[in-house]
Amino acid sequence: MLVKPSLIIEDITQIDLAALKAAGIRGFIFDLDNTIMAPHSGTLEDRIAAWLTILQVEGFKCLVLSNNKKADYCQMAENVLNIPVISHAAKPRRAKFREALGMIGLTATEVAMVGDRPLTDIWVGQRMGSYTILVDPLIKHSEKVYIKVLRRMERLFVRG
Ligand SMILES: [Mg+2]
Numbered sequence: 001m002l003v004k005p006s007l008i009i010e011d012i013t014q015i016d017l018a019a020l021k022a023a024g025i026r027g028f029i030f031d032l033d034n035t036i037m038a039p040h041s042g043t044l045e046d047r048i049a050a051w052l053t054i055l056q057v058e059g060f061k062c063l064v065l066s067n068n069k070k071a072d073y074c075q076m077a078e079n080v081l082n083i084p085v086i087s088h089a090a091k092p093r094r095a096k097f098r099e100a101l102g103m104i105g106l107t108a109t110e111v112a113m114v115g116d117r118p119l120t121d122i123w124v125g126q127r128m129g130s131y132t133i134l135v136d137p138l139i140k141h142s143e144k145v146y147i148k149v150l151r152r153m154e155r156l157f158v159r160g
Contacts, residue, residue, distance in 0.1 A: 012030075029114070092124040112133055
């Protein structure tokens with residue numbers, strides 16, 4: 001098993017929206033923690049908030065698919081982001097991904113799955129046949145050492 005993201009970038013704001021639109025992408029399914037918000041922070045960086053606004057102005061459908069199991073946290077994130085959040089997603093399982101597609105009314109090939117974890121976020125998108133975008137985790141510089149080691153190990157599954 002190898003995970004092969006369609007695109008590997010540092011940060012979601014580097015996504016070329018015009019190019020994706022030209023390629024037939026009409027929506028985004030985002031991971032939450034470390035992709036669009038720092039974990040447990042409940043706050044959104046201004047530059048990411050601005051970028052999410054551009055997405056919606058450009059007409060892209062957006063949804064957040066999180067493995068986080070804390071319903072109140074996900075509800076708070078939904079309020080902050082103004083984007084629907086599905087919690088308990090159990091990525092890389094596909095059931096909630098299919099539910100997400102139904103909610104935004106798009107097919108798997110019309111969405112880009114964006115996340116920081118190869119074996120959950122990218123793997124589910126790849127299995128569904130979606131365009132996949134791997135980003136660097138937002139708080140990588142402040143993480144504990146063992147988490148950094150785990151992340152490096154996980155990246156061994158990625159074929160760039
Ligand atoms: Mg994440």
